[in-house]
Amino acid sequence: MNQLMVRSVFRHAITGSKYSRYISSAAASPLSAVAVVTSSDEAVVVRGQGLGFLGGAPWSWRTMSTAAEPEARKVEKESSTAVPGKKKNEESGEVVVSSYWGISRPKITREDGTEWPWNCFMPWETYQSDLSIDLKKHHVPKNFTDKFAYRTVKLLRIPTDIFFQRRYGCRAMMLETVAAVPGMVGGMLLHLRSLRKFQQSGGWIKALLEEAENERMHLMTMVELVKPKWYERLLVLTVQGVFFNSFFVLYLLSPKLAHRIVGYLEEEAIHSYTEYLQDIDSGAIENVPAPAIAIDYWRLPKDATLKDVITVVRADEAHHRDVNHFASDLHFQGKELREAPAPLSYH
Ligand SMILES: [Fe+2]
Numbered sequence: 001m002n003q004l005m006v007r008s009v010f011r012h013a014i015t016g017s018k019y020s021r022y023i024s025s026a027a028a029s030p031l032s033a034v035a036v037v038t039s040s041d042e043a044v045v046v047r048g049q050g051l052g053f054l055g056g057a058p059w060s061w062r063t064m065s066t067a068a069e070p071e072a073r074k075v076e077k078e079s080s081t082a083v084p085g086k087k088k089n090e091e092s093g094e095v096v097v098s099s100y101w102g103i104s105r106p107k108i109t110r111e112d113g114t115e116w117p118w119n120c121f122m123p124w125e126t127y128q129s130d131l132s133i134d135l136k137k138h139h140v141p142k143n144f145t146d147k148f149a150y151r152t153v154k155l156l157r158i159p160t161d162i163f164f165q166r167r168y169g170c171r172a173m174m175l176e177t178v179a180a181v182p183g184m185v186g187g188m189l190l191h192l193r194s195l196r197k198f199q200q201s202g203g204w205i206k207a208l209l210e211e212a213e214n215e216r217m218h219l220m221t222m223v224e225l226v227k228p229k230w231y232e233r234l235l236v237l238t239v240q241g242v243f244f245n246s247f248f249v250l251y252l253l254s255p256k257l258a259h260r261i262v263g264y265l266e267e268e269a270i271h272s273y274t275e276y277l278q279d280i281d282s283g284a285i286e287n288v289p290a291p292a293i294a295i296d297y298w299r300l301p302k303d304a305t306l307k308d309v310i311t312v313v314r315a316d317e318a319h320h321r322d323v324n325h326f327a328s329d330l331h332f333q334g335k336e337l338r339e340a341p342a343p344l345s346y347h
C-alpha cells in the first residue's frame with residue numbers, strides 16, 4: 001500500500017498529468033467505507049451507508065495531497081457550468097464556491113431524501129438525545145477541592161442571577177459562550193500532552209472536543225432564538241478573555257479541580273434549563289417552533305418546539321456533568337484520564 005502511494009506521488013510530481021491515485025482513509029464515523037482507487041480525476045470514492053444519510057451519493061475526497069491544482073485545470077473547471085459545488089447566489093449575483101481546490105461536495109441528503117442544508121455539521125454528527133439520563137444526580141462535595149469547586153460555582157451564580165434574572169433565552173445564549181470553553185481547553189491540553197509523551201489519550205481528547213462542539217451547537221441554536229445586543233457581545237468578549245485564560249491555567253495546575261468545577265457548572269445549567277422549561281409550561285415564555293438547525297442536529301420531529309429543544313439541551317448538560325465529575329474522580333483516584341475509556345458519543 002505504501003509503495004502504491006509513493007509511486008503515485010512520484011508519478012504525479014514528474015508528469016503533472018491528471019493520472020493520480022489517492023488512498024482513502026477509513027471512515028472514523030459510523031459510516032462503513034469502501035475505498036475505490038481510480039485513475040480518473042475524481043480520485044477516491046468512499047461510499048458510506050452509515051445511518052442511511054448519504055442517499056447513496058458518492059462521497060469524493062482527495063486525500064493525501066496538499067498540492068494546489070495546476071492552474072490550467074482550475075481554469076478548465078471554473079469555466080464549466082456543470083461543476084458541482086458552484087452555486088449562484090441569486091441575491092448578490094456572486095458565484096458561491098462550495099468546494100475547495102476543485103474538490104466538490106457530494107450531494108448529501110437527509111433520511112427522507114431532502115437536501116442537507118448545513119455546512120457547519122453533517123448528518124453523521126447528529127444524534128437523538130438520551131432523555132432517560134438522571135437529571136437529579138449531584139456530586140456531594142467530600143473534600144476541600146470539591147467544596148472549593150462547589151462554592152466557586154455557587155458564587156458565580158449570584159451575578160448571573162442578578163444580571164439575567166428570568167430572561168432564560170438570553171442567559172442560556174450568554175452562558176453557552178462560556179460553556180464551550182472548558183472542553184476545548186481540556187482537549188487541547190490533552191492533545192499536547194499526547195504529543196509530548198508519545199502516548200494515547202484513551203479517547204479523552206475526542207470526548208472533550210466533542211463536548212466543546214456540542215456546547216457550541218447549543219449556542220448556534222440559541223442565537224437563532226435570541227439575537228445578542230451589542231453590549232452582550234462586548235460582555236462575551238471580556239468574559240471569554242478572562243475565562244479562557246483562567247481555565248487554561250487552572251487545568252494546567254489542577255485538572256481534577258477544573259473538571260469538578262465544570263461538573264458543578266453543568267449541574268447549575270441543568271437547574272437553569274429546568275426553570276426555563278417551567279416558564280415555557282407556564283406560558284411566561286412562548287413555546288415557539290424549534291429552529292431548523294436544532295431539528296436537524298438533534299433529529300427532532302419537524303413540528304418540534306422550543307420546549308423540545310430545551311429538553312434535549314438539558315439532557316446534553318446532564319451528560320457533560322457526568323463526564324466531568326467522572327474525569328475529576330479519576331484524578332482523585334490518582335489515575336490519568338487515559339487509564340479509563342473515554343465516554344465517547346454518549347450524548
Ligand atoms: Fe450547553
Ligand SMILES: [Fe+2]
Nearest residue numbers: 179266317320
Ligand atoms: Fe454543558
